[in-house]
Amino acid sequence: MTKGPWPQQPPARTAPVTTEPLLTRDYDADPALVHEKLRKIYGPVAPVDLLGVPVWFVMGYEEVLRVLQNPGGAWSKRLRNWKMNAEGRIPADWPLMPIFQVNNSTFQEGAALNQLRHAWTSALAPFQDHGHPGAQRLEQAVVSHADELLGVLSEGGTTGWADLAAQYARPLPLMVANRMLGLTAARGEDVVMDIWRMLDAGPDAAAAFERLYAAMTELGAAKRETPGDDLPSHMIAAKPDITLDELARELLMLPGLLDFTASLVCNVVVEVVANPDVRESLSAGAIDETVNRAALLNPPMANLTFRYALTDVKLGNFTIPAGDPVMLSVAAAHADPRFAGAIDWHAIRSTRAHLAWGAGPHSCLGQLLATRIATIAVQRLFKRFSKVKLALPADQLPWRPSPFMRALRSLPVQYELAREPAPPGDPATGEAPAAQASPADEPAGKPSRSPLWSFLRGLRRAR
Numbered sequence: 001m002t003k004g005p006w007p008q009q010p011p012a013r014t015a016p017v018t019t020e021p022l023l024t025r026d027y028d029a030d031p032a033l034v035h036e037k038l039r040k041i042y043g044p045v046a047p048v049d050l051l052g053v054p055v056w057f058v059m060g061y062e063e064v065l066r067v068l069q070n071p072g073g074a075w076s077k078r079l080r081n082w083k084m085n086a087e088g089r090i091p092a093d094w095p096l097m098p099i100f101q102v103n104n105s106t107f108q109e110g111a112a113l114n115q116l117r118h119a120w121t122s123a124l125a126p127f128q129d130h131g132h133p134g135a136q137r138l139e140q141a142v143v144s145h146a147d148e149l150l151g152v153l154s155e156g157g158t159t160g161w162a163d164l165a166a167q168y169a170r171p172l173p174l175m176v177a178n179r180m181l182g183l184t185a186a187r188g189e190d191v192v193m194d195i196w197r198m199l200d201a202g203p204d205a206a207a208a209f210e211r212l213y214a215a216m217t218e219l220g221a222a223k224r225e226t227p228g229d230d231l232p233s234h235m236i237a238a239k240p241d242i243t244l245d246e247l248a249r250e251l252l253m254l255p256g257l258l259d260f261t262a263s264l265v266c267n268v269v270v271e272v273v274a275n276p277d278v279r280e281s282l283s284a285g286a287i288d289e290t291v292n293r294a295a296l297l298n299p300p301m302a303n304l305t306f307r308y309a310l311t312d313v314k315l316g317n318f319t320i321p322a323g324d325p326v327m328l329s330v331a332a333a334h335a336d337p338r339f340a341g342a343i344d345w346h347a348i349r350s351t352r353a354h355l356a357w358g359a360g361p362h363s364c365l366g367q368l369l370a371t372r373i374a375t376i377a378v379q380r381l382f383k384r385f386s387k388v389k390l391a392l393p394a395d396q397l398p399w400r401p402s403p404f405m406r407a408l409r410s411l412p413v414q415y416e417l418a419r420e421p422a423p424p425g426d427p428a429t430g431e432a433p434a435a436q437a438s439p440a441d442e443p444a445g446k447p448s449r450s451p452l453w454s455f456l457r458g459l460r461r462a463r
C-alpha cells in the first residue's frame, strides 16, 4: 500500500480553533474532491464543522475500520457520551438532532444491542436467508412489484422518458417494506406516502414522522395480539419482552434502510448503462458483481452516525479528546489511496473488503436482502427495456444533498421497450402475478384505483 502524505509518526495535534464547514455546495456537487482537499491538509482525520457543530471527519480506510471494529471499546454510540451535548452546547434546533435522538439499536451497546440485533437477525431470516420459503416468496413479490412499476411507467408508449429514481427505484423497496411489515394494502399506501414525506425532510416531515410512529405502535400491538408471517411478529417472537415503543423505533428504521436500497438500485443502473461490458451479460452473477462495484464506488450510506471517544484517542494526526464525536466516512475511506491504490480495478471480481455494509458490532444485518432487491430490480428493468440511455451525462446527474446518503435526486433516462412478450407477473398481460397473494400485494391487482398508483401515473412522461 502507498504511504500517506505525512512523515513518519507526526506529533498528535489538537483541533484548530475554527474549522471549515463540510456540507458546502462543492460537497453536494462532488464530495470526493472535498475529501481529497481535506486529506491533503489534515491527513486521514479532519476537524470539520457539520451544520454549525464541530465533528472529526474520518477518511482513512484503516482509521474507519478501527473505529468500526472498536477493539478496545474506546468508542461509544450512546448520545449521552457526547460532551458538548451533555453540556447543553448543541443548538436546540440543530437539524440532525432528531436522527440521534431516535434511540433505536443504532445507538445502543452491550447487552441491549445484542438483544436487538438478535431480534433483527431472526426476524430478517425468513425474508433473506437463501433457501427459506419466505425468502423465495419475497423474491417473487419483488419481481411482481418491479414489473407492475415498469408497466405503469411505460404505459404511454414503446419509447419515452422516465425518472427511474422516482418512478421505479424508490417505490419498489417501499413496497417491499409494506409487505415485510405485514400492512394491509390501504394502510400500506398511507404509510408509503408518509415515509416519502419523512425521508424528503420537507415541511410536513415532522407530522409524517408522528403518524408513522403511531402507525408502527398500532401495528406492533396488533401483531402481538395476532401474529403473522411478518417482520414485527418475528421480532416479537425473538424478543418477547420488547416494548411497543422499542418495537416501533426499530420498525421505523426499515423505510430508511430500504431508501438506501433505492439509491443502490440507481447507482447500479448507472453502472450498467455506462458500462457496455456489463450490459452484454446481465446474468445474476454479473449483476451481483455490479452491485458490489457500485457499493464500492458510491456507497449509499456514505457517512455514518457518530461515535464518541470515551477517552482521549490518537486517530490519524490528532488526539481526539474524550467526549468528542467522529463521523466515519465510508465514501472517503474507499477513496483512501492506501486502500484504493491497492485495488486491481480491472479484476473481474471487485474487492469485498470494502466498508459499504459497515463492520464490527453495528455491521449491516440486511445486506443479503438489499443486494437481492437491487439485483432483481436491475434484472427486471433490462428485461423489460431493450434500450436505456441516460438523459444527462453521468457526471451531471443530480445528487440529493445529505450528510449521510449518496443518492441520486433523479435518474432521467430515455427508454425503449423490449419487443419480446411481457414477462410473467406483469399486470399488463393479465397473467397471474408471480408472487402469492397477500394483503400487501393488493395494490398490484387494482393499480388504477389507488392513490399511490395515481401518484406514480402522474409522474409518467411518455414521448
Ligand code: HEM
Binding pocket: 105, 106, 107, 113, 117, 120, 124, 254, 257, 258, 260, 261, 262, 264, 299, 300, 301, 304, 305, 355, 356, 357, 358, 359, 361, 362, 363, 364, 365, 366, 367, 369, 370
Ligand atoms: C443498500 C442498502 C443498505 C446499505 C448500504 C446498508 C449499510 C449499512 C451500514 C453501513 C450499517 C452500519 C452503520 C454503522 O455502523 O453506523 C448498517 C446497519 C444496519 N443495517 Fe444496513 N444497509 C442497507 C440496507 C439494509 C436493509 C434493507 C436492512 C434490513 C431490512 C438493513 C439492516 C441494518 C440494520 C438492522 C443495521 C443496524 C445494525 C446495528 O446498529 O447494530 N440494512 N447498514
